[in-house]
Amino acid sequence: MAITTSTLAASYFVLDVPDVRWTDAADGRRVRVVIVPGNDAQVEFSEPYVPDNGVVTLRGLAELLQPYVRPCPTPLRRDLVQGRGVWLATVVRASFTAQLYNEPAEGQEAQMIGQAFHSYAYYASRRTTATPGATAMWLTRYTERIILPQQPITLSVMLMAGMSARYQCQGVDSNGELIQATVNIDLEASNGAAIGSAPAYASVVHTTVAALTEAAQMARLHRITVELLKNGTVVDSVTYHIDYSHHAQLRIIAFTNCFGMLETEAFTGSDEETTEMEAEFAWMDREYEKNVTREVTQHRLAARFKDDTRRNSLRDITVSPEIYLINDNGTDCWEKMTLTGFEMTDRRPHSEPQTANITLRPSAMYQEEVARRGDTDSGETRHRIFDYTHDYTFN
Amino acid sequence: MKKEPIYRRQVLDELDVRTHPDGRKRIFSIKFVTAEGKLIFFPQAYACGAGRMNNKVFRVRGIQACDCQGNPEKGIHVYPVRIYNIIQYNGHPVQ
Numbered sequence: 001m002a003i004t005t006s007t008l009a010a011s012y013f014v015l016d017v018p019d020v021r022w023t024d025a026a027d028g029r030r031v032r033v034v035i036v037p038g039n040d041a042q043v044e045f046s047e048p049y050v051p052d053n054g055v056v057t058l059r060g061l062a063e064l065l066q067p068y069v070r071p072c073p074t075p076l077r078r079d080l081v082q083g084r085g086v087w088l089a090t091v092v093r094a095s096f097t098a099q100l101y102n103e104p105a106e107g108q109e110a111q112m113i114g115q116a117f118h119s120y121a122y123y124a125s126r127r128t129t130a131t132p133g134a135t136a137m138w139l140t141r142y143t144e145r146i147i148l149p150q151q152p153i154t155l156s157v158m159l160m161a162g163m164s165a166r167y168q169c170q171g172v173d174s175n176g177e178l179i180q181a182t183v184n185i186d187l188e189a190s191n192g193a194a195i196g197s198a199p200a201y202a203s204v205v206h207t208t209v210a211a212l213t214e215a216a217q218m219a220r221l222h223r224i225t226v227e228l229l230k231n232g233t234v235v236d237s238v239t240y241h242i243d244y245s246h247h248a249q250l251r252i253i254a255f256t257n258c259f260g261m262l263e264t265e266a267f268t269g270s271d272e273e274t275t276e277m278e279a280e281f282a283w284m285d286r287e288y289e290k291n292v293t294r295e296v297t298q299h300r301l302a303a304r305f306k307d308d309t310r311r312n313s314l315r316d317i318t319v320s321p322e323i324y325l326i327n328d329n330g331t332d333c334w335e336k337m338t339l340t341g342f343e344m345t346d347r348r349p350h351s352e353p354q355t356a357n358i359t360l361r362p363s364a365m366y367q368e369e370v371a372r373r374g375d376t377d378s379g380e381t382r383h384r385i386f387d388y389t390h391d392y393t394f395n
Numbered sequence: 396m397k398k399e400p401i402y403r404r405q406v407l408d409e410l411d412v413r414t415h416p417d418g419r420k421r422i423f424s425i426k427f428v429t430a431e432g433k434l435i436f437f438p439q440a441y442a443c444g445a446g447r448m449n450n451k452v453f454r455v456r457g458i459q460a461c462d463c464q465g466n467p468e469k470g471i472h473v474y475p476v477r478i479y480n481i482i483q484y485n486g487h488p489v490q
Contacts, residue, residue, distance in 0.1 A: 170428065170432050172482050172488075175397075175488065176400060176482055176483060176488025176489065176490075177482075177488075178428060178434050178482055220479075222428055222432075222479065222480050223428070223430075223432050225432075241430065241477065242479065243454060243477075243479065244479050245454060304452070306452070306453050306454065349447070350448070351447050351448050351449065352448075352449060352452070353452055353453070
């Protein structure tokens, strides 16, 4: 039994996984396919198939595998505090085993007469990228974007042999003269993994405008082009324009983009904080009493984006498995948030900036929930409802 | 002779005044960088609108090269210039 490898590359972004076909199964009665997604042997899909003219085709693998290919099980901040880091465990392998069974005689069980095993690497992605995972490219939606100087610059790439990267900076010196400078990037972060021809892990390039201005020895940066090279040839680039506008209110959100890699967006509009109290009530000892009180604080952030390329990136925020609120200095004190609301207005033609509002709440702590505990029959916890400070209505 | 640097807000204030009291266009020299990274110097230019967008919100200004009488130079279009990409105005470096 053979597998048709013409449709399969060594690695894929998960939504690009094509159908897998086994051929040459005509001599068997049925094929049992076992799929083990990820590195977790606890999860296994097993399904018998009856070959159609000797061919077994598995369809819809992308949807099946996607929940198991999740990026970054470690907190984002830990990798990025040191300036650049390695996005570990982004690559997940899935193995396919096709077991071929014979046609059993009456009263006997079918015997396995052949087995084919294949393993492929998959990367987190929430859209079809039409590019195999082994393509040398910056894993971002943008080729050009406007950023604020407080906003961290994050770019990721599937690291392969022969890859290098550099910043091409353009700005002015202290005399007001236009100058250009090149700052090289060390893509091989120190995790000690071997870099082969196929990508093994993603490298995250992370810097700030201030750090880059200092490295390029400029007074002010205008434009940064981050070039990705393979074997000395530029294969991809992303250009950043720096917007030095003053914003009284600035909140920067870090999230994972469509490739499952780190991205940031700045919200410069009004920042509202609202607090609501919710309570649950129940009958206790023939009295109607409050047994749980929650105080929930939400942050509402607003933004106006001057370039019209933000739409899909903002939608990435809504499906990002992790969202962090970055404080002003950009590198530490990332607070993990949970998105609870999202609104976006996009007028065409783009005579006005796009506007977006998101609502977040801190997810690290469950906010102020206190419930009645213990055995209510003993009477020990009776009237010990925690929260007399907010609500006396039912106490 | 090297001129003193001026602040960007002073340049923007200058660009907001389009004409002299007698109606003549205010002409200045300007050096800026385009979005593609190209350095451009106009010895004579005047300020105008940059497309239909809200110039204040999008942080741009329109710059048109002209002759000494304020007639637009043939073949040179209005440049929408990011205000942070202006690096010299009337010979003054812009801070």
